[in-house]
Amino acid sequence: MSEEPTPLPDLPVTFRPGRTRAILLTAGVAIFVVISGVAMLLDQLGPGERLSFIITGALIFWVLALLARVKVVADESGVTVVNIAGKRRLDWAEILQVNLRPGDPWVFLDLSDGTSLPALGIQPGVAKRRAIQDARTLRALTEARAAARPKQDQG
The missing domain is CATH 1.20.5 (Single alpha-helices involved in coiled-coils or other helix-helix interfaces)
Incomplete structure (x- = not known):
């Protein structure tokens, strides 16, 4: 707390x-x-x-x-992850967890299909503090969307 x-x-x-x-x-x-x-x-x-x-x-x-094109874009309906060789669109419900552990080269998204997706748009290489803050923000957005889902289902 x-x-x-x-x-x-x-x-x-x-x-x-x-x-x-x-x-x-x-x-x-x-x-x-x-x-x-x-x-x-x-x-x-x-x-x-x-x-x-x-x-x-x-x-x-x-x-x-x-x-240099890597990025993660969060909007009302989900997240778009643009990595070096590809782009993937995810609904908020598909993201179970946002991880940036010590030593990780970038954020990993644990997905509802049991896989993990690297999100190179958030990487602690040159700007570690910024990457940690960005990972926390994306995690908070994901958790807020997860908390809002049950309320929508009940209503």
Whole structure:
């Protein structure tokens, strides 16, 4: 009882690793610019070789942009989890528990089908305090929706 309840935000709310995202996108742009610049400055490269440099820079940027797109969006009807290679929409009733244990690389959602879904949009890597607060907020939202369900069923 010593822990104060986490205040619920207005929905929709988006959770994403902001600093990590900024670092990845900045690095992606810098790598693309440097590799493309090198391709243009090296006189001994032919057009095909220059193009291969630029394509390599673009591929590196694309991979970093995929890593930066992760997020968790909570709205009135449920949660959308966007991870590196996919996106999954969940109803509130499907989420049984929100977990972020010490040492976890990101939040895990325990689901009603018996599986666990990683939610990379909340990760303690660069901003640990923020990730812990985001996990608590998502947990509070999930618990509030679970508490509201029985009241709706009775009414």
